[in-house]
Amino acid sequence: MKKVLFATTALVFSAGIAAAEVSVGGDGRMGVVYNGSDWNFSSRIRVSFTASGTTDGGLEFGGSVRADQASKATSGTAASVYISGAFGKLSMGDVVGAPEALFGDLPEVGYTDLDGAGLSNISTAFGDRNNVGANEIPYLTGDNGGMVVDSTDNSGPNLLYTGTFGAFSVAASMSDGKAGSTSVNQEYAVAGAYTFGNYTVGLGYEIVDPTTGSNAKQAMISGVAQFGNTSVKAYYADGSGSNTLDKGYGIGATSVFGATSVMAYVNYAKDSDGAEGTAYGLGAAYDLGGGASIVGGVADSDIDGTDTQADLGVKFSF
Amino acid sequence: MKKVLFATTALVFSAGIAAAEVSVGGDGRMGVVYNGSDWNFSSRIRVSFTASGTTDGGLEFGGSVRADQASKATSGTAASVYISGAFGKLSMGDVVGAPEALFGDLPEVGYTDLDGAGLSNISTAFGDRNNVGANEIPYLTGDNGGMVVDSTDNSGPNLLYTGTFGAFSVAASMSDGKAGSTSVNQEYAVAGAYTFGNYTVGLGYEIVDPTTGSNAKQAMISGVAQFGNTSVKAYYADGSGSNTLDKGYGIGATSVFGATSVMAYVNYAKDSDGAEGTAYGLGAAYDLGGGASIVGGVADSDIDGTDTQADLGVKFSF
Amino acid sequence: MKKVLFATTALVFSAGIAAAEVSVGGDGRMGVVYNGSDWNFSSRIRVSFTASGTTDGGLEFGGSVRADQASKATSGTAASVYISGAFGKLSMGDVVGAPEALFGDLPEVGYTDLDGAGLSNISTAFGDRNNVGANEIPYLTGDNGGMVVDSTDNSGPNLLYTGTFGAFSVAASMSDGKAGSTSVNQEYAVAGAYTFGNYTVGLGYEIVDPTTGSNAKQAMISGVAQFGNTSVKAYYADGSGSNTLDKGYGIGATSVFGATSVMAYVNYAKDSDGAEGTAYGLGAAYDLGGGASIVGGVADSDIDGTDTQADLGVKFSF
Numbered sequence: 001m002k003k004v005l006f007a008t009t010a011l012v013f014s015a016g017i018a019a020a021e022v023s024v025g026g027d028g029r030m031g032v033v034y035n036g037s038d039w040n041f042s043s044r045i046r047v048s049f050t051a052s053g054t055t056d057g058g059l060e061f062g063g064s065v066r067a068d069q070a071s072k073a074t075s076g077t078a079a080s081v082y083i084s085g086a087f088g089k090l091s092m093g094d095v096v097g098a099p100e101a102l103f104g105d106l107p108e109v110g111y112t113d114l115d116g117a118g119l120s121n122i123s124t125a126f127g128d129r130n131n132v133g134a135n136e137i138p139y140l141t142g143d144n145g146g147m148v149v150d151s152t153d154n155s156g157p158n159l160l161y162t163g164t165f166g167a168f169s170v171a172a173s174m175s176d177g178k179a180g181s182t183s184v185n186q187e188y189a190v191a192g193a194y195t196f197g198n199y200t201v202g203l204g205y206e207i208v209d210p211t212t213g214s215n216a217k218q219a220m221i222s223g224v225a226q227f228g229n230t231s232v233k234a235y236y237a238d239g240s241g242s243n244t245l246d247k248g249y250g251i252g253a254t255s256v257f258g259a260t261s262v263m264a265y266v267n268y269a270k271d272s273d274g275a276e277g278t279a280y281g282l283g284a285a286y287d288l289g290g291g292a293s294i295v296g297g298v299a300d301s302d303i304d305g306t307d308t309q310a311d312l313g314v315k316f317s318f
Numbered sequence: 319m320k321k322v323l324f325a326t327t328a329l330v331f332s333a334g335i336a337a338a339e340v341s342v343g344g345d346g347r348m349g350v351v352y353n354g355s356d357w358n359f360s361s362r363i364r365v366s367f368t369a370s371g372t373t374d375g376g377l378e379f380g381g382s383v384r385a386d387q388a389s390k391a392t393s394g395t396a397a398s399v400y401i402s403g404a405f406g407k408l409s410m411g412d413v414v415g416a417p418e419a420l421f422g423d424l425p426e427v428g429y430t431d432l433d434g435a436g437l438s439n440i441s442t443a444f445g446d447r448n449n450v451g452a453n454e455i456p457y458l459t460g461d462n463g464g465m466v467v468d469s470t471d472n473s474g475p476n477l478l479y480t481g482t483f484g485a486f487s488v489a490a491s492m493s494d495g496k497a498g499s500t501s502v503n504q505e506y507a508v509a510g511a512y513t514f515g516n517y518t519v520g521l522g523y524e525i526v527d528p529t530t531g532s533n534a535k536q537a538m539i540s541g542v543a544q545f546g547n548t549s550v551k552a553y554y555a556d557g558s559g560s561n562t563l564d565k566g567y568g569i570g571a572t573s574v575f576g577a578t579s580v581m582a583y584v585n586y587a588k589d590s591d592g593a594e595g596t597a598y599g600l601g602a603a604y605d606l607g608g609g610a611s612i613v614g615g616v617a618d619s620d621i622d623g624t625d626t627q628a629d630l631g632v633k634f635s636f
Numbered sequence: 637m638k639k640v641l642f643a644t645t646a647l648v649f650s651a652g653i654a655a656a657e658v659s660v661g662g663d664g665r666m667g668v669v670y671n672g673s674d675w676n677f678s679s680r681i682r683v684s685f686t687a688s689g690t691t692d693g694g695l696e697f698g699g700s701v702r703a704d705q706a707s708k709a710t711s712g713t714a715a716s717v718y719i720s721g722a723f724g725k726l727s728m729g730d731v732v733g734a735p736e737a738l739f740g741d742l743p744e745v746g747y748t749d750l751d752g753a754g755l756s757n758i759s760t761a762f763g764d765r766n767n768v769g770a771n772e773i774p775y776l777t778g779d780n781g782g783m784v785v786d787s788t789d790n791s792g793p794n795l796l797y798t799g800t801f802g803a804f805s806v807a808a809s810m811s812d813g814k815a816g817s818t819s820v821n822q823e824y825a826v827a828g829a830y831t832f833g834n835y836t837v838g839l840g841y842e843i844v845d846p847t848t849g850s851n852a853k854q855a856m857i858s859g860v861a862q863f864g865n866t867s868v869k870a871y872y873a874d875g876s877g878s879n880t881l882d883k884g885y886g887i888g889a890t891s892v893f894g895a896t897s898v899m900a901y902v903n904y905a906k907d908s909d910g911a912e913g914t915a916y917g918l919g920a921a922y923d924l925g926g927g928a929s930i931v932g933g934v935a936d937s938d939i940d941g942t943d944t945q946a947d948l949g950v951k952f953s954f
Contacts, residue, residue: 028717
């Protein structure tokens with residue numbers, strides 16, 4: 001993420017000088033992907049715009065939006081704006097839910113993420129969730145619409161608050177439950193984390209309150225530990241109410257040896273009808289310097305109808 | 319707006335060096351909006367690209383295009399190119415009509431413009447026009463298609479000329495009346511303004527010449543005055559022929575007190591069937607410096623079926 | 637792929653600093669176009685993003701993507717990524733085929749290219765090819781899908797290798813023949829060129845191997861010569877198998893006199909059913925300096941149902 005552009009446009013209603021900046025960055029990748037039966041070429045380039053500024057009173061604000069490239073078409077996504085200060089950071093737009101903001105996902109393997117054999121294959125109910133790839137923690141909310149409960153799903157924008165106070169980090173998120181003047185699913189989530197030395201532990205709780213039927217709920221606990229050059233992350237999630245997830249747990253690790261990184265995960269989920277599956281992945285990356293890496297991985301699962309996924313390619317960061 | 323990247327691409331047919339520049343800017347906003355029955359979240363970020371250069375002979379040229387973000391998708395809009403010199407400025411693309419180029423609109427209120435209860439609700443005929451929001455002067459042409467007369471509407475690009483010679487400003491605009499080799503509605507407009515001290519008065523005349531049926535015509539007079547820290551704008555527009563607007567008039571004012579601005583408008587229109595309505599709005603903005611402002615407003619109208627609109631949020635300029 | 641709040645924004649798998657850069661450029665144009673029956677306005681602005689970086693080991697990498705503007709909508713196109721070094725350059729994405737990478741097309745006339753009366757009008761079979769404009773050499777492959785052979789056409793991404801070793805240049809390109817796990821048309825192409833003094837001669841060979849039916853093949857020879865301020869390019873292409881092109885040949889020239897360039901071409905093609913036609917064009921450009929040029933041209937063909945095309949406008953490069 002490079003190249004800062006100094007902005008000078010005055011606001012419409014003010015005589016002040018806009019000292020905010022827009023930086024242009026992005027990422028690219030190219031290589032070959034094995035989808036279980038064939039090796040295919042796969043390449044991508046994305047441009048991202050990141051704006052930031054500071055008010056006279058010291059508040060920070062900004063936003064970001066991404067111009068994707070996918071088969072000859074671009075679509076803007078991951079768009080959000082924020083304002084931040086000593087109170088924390090308030091973001092609105094295509095933001096993740098509170099627990100995901102604190103804990104993220106298990107490590108990604110391969111230069112293309114390799115979600116093809118992931119937990120979304122366990123059941124059609126899971127296929128409707130946003131957060132059930134191979135290495136993803138199956139969060140209930142966020143990403144402009146979490147679990148699909150009925151036909152009136154939240155479509156954003158969502159609001160996310162995060163704050164860090166000493167060893168404690170907290171997050172809260174919600175949707176407005178409205179599409180225009182129509183009621184749609186309302187989402188809420190809270191999360192907290194505590195860091196001591198090389199360890200962080202945290203809790204999260206998420207609710208989707210549908211316009212009809214009972215609430216979907218999900219509680220989760222997560223822990224991250226750093227041992228020398230190895231970082232380990234584990235979680236346990238427990239669904240209740242109309243949640244399509246009964247429970248899920250997983251563990252992932254990343255080790256760095258000089259320019260080489262190795263990462264692996266095991267991720268299990270069971271849906272509310274008892275269907276279950278485990279996804280696992282193993283990958284490596286070699287840093288070429290200057291923003292380029294060689295990245296490859298293998299991912300698979302024990303779910304019926306899935307095949308081994310693999311890839312090897314070059315990844316760029318601008 | 320912004321920083322500037324020096325480009326070095328030579329023109330295809332020339333050995334010359336392109337010294338033209340592209341700057342990247344944009345705007346963002348976040349807050350809450352009341353649509354008459356509910357308060358919703360609303361956020362947006364846009365990136366804009368502005369190119370400019372100068373020929374060896376001193377002519378200026380350039381263009382701009384905007385990458386919008388709306389519900390996870392971008393669309394490029396407000397795209398135009400221009401060339402300018404002592405003769406004035408010639409623009410082509412998504413340009414406004416001649417009167418709008420000189421007189422603009424009444425002041426906008428709220429961080430989201432609050433058009434929900436505006437003049438477009440007076441009749442379905444008005445719903446087809448581009449320029450009938452709450453605070454907008456109901457111009458007949460421009461914006462890549464003015465009044466919809468029949469199914470063969472102008473879809474641009476439009477040509478706009480503007481020039482300032484001492485106290486006089488003039489503008490002329492037209493569409494080419496063709497979509498490929500098919501005839502579509504032809505638009506023409508002219509406008510002129512004269513400035514003396516703190517006062518500007520002007521006239522505009524617009525025509526849409528449809529492929530079938532009679533012309534739609536519109537004449538308008540506008541005045542702007544500056545009293546100390548207050549700016550006032552008023553207009554009267556008179557439609558004839560097949561114009562769906564019978565007449566419209568409105569007045570708006572903006573006052574600046576240090577970092578605070580207050581703006582208000584009253585805007586009336588009557589359609590060719592006698593349906594009429596008045597929209598009004600009141601808003602304020604507080605400049606936080608650095609390109610950020612807190613902006614809020616309330617807008618309503620006396621039109622059946624409309625509700626009070628309100629919003630409060632933060633607006634950024636990059 | 638998610639965002640984690642407490643993650644660094646450096647490359648996911650590396651501790652290295654991304655020193656790669658993104659530059660923003662583009663082009664614009666405005667003017668009038670005659671389509672055989674009417675003069676229309678035509679304008680356009682495009683923004684392009686070009687990323688580049690260097691690994692610690694000296695390999696270069698990067699990519700580019702373009703944000704187009706077309707009647708109020710943008711679409712990203714011409715997107716590709718590459719890595720290069722002493723071995724040559726490997727590109728993936730919306731890349732051209734191997735012969736086009738070395739030989740390009742005949743010179744373009746007019747500020748809008750003026751393809752309206754071109755070789756695509758010879759037959760409906762030609763209308764399905766990507767490379768049969770007025771001044772284009774009718775390559776069989778590339779541009780994310782060459783000749784359309786059946787309904788399972790290659791849709792990219794394609795892989796292109798180019799390398800220059802002393803006086804020799806070589807290129808090879810292929811598609812992966814797969815859309816997910818479905819077989820689609822496979823494309824292959826190779827090309828070579830040899831440069832001596834002011835002369836370059838080259839050969840190319842292209843194959844489209846459809847999922848059903850016989851292969852389409854095309855061989856071509858091309859030559860470029862520089863005489864003083866004039867550059868001349870000529871080619872002969874010979875199709876066989878299921879190729880819709882029986883043969884094609886053409887010649888084009890560009891002469892530069894100070895700030896003025898003049899360009900012309902004659903381009904002939906015959907399809908596999910014996911239908912044939914010749915397209916020709918004549919144009920001029922005057923460099924205004926600073927990245928702006930006045931460009932105009934006339935193009936026509938002897939093909940039934942086509943009309944003379946002409947344009948005159950201003951072209952900008954940012």
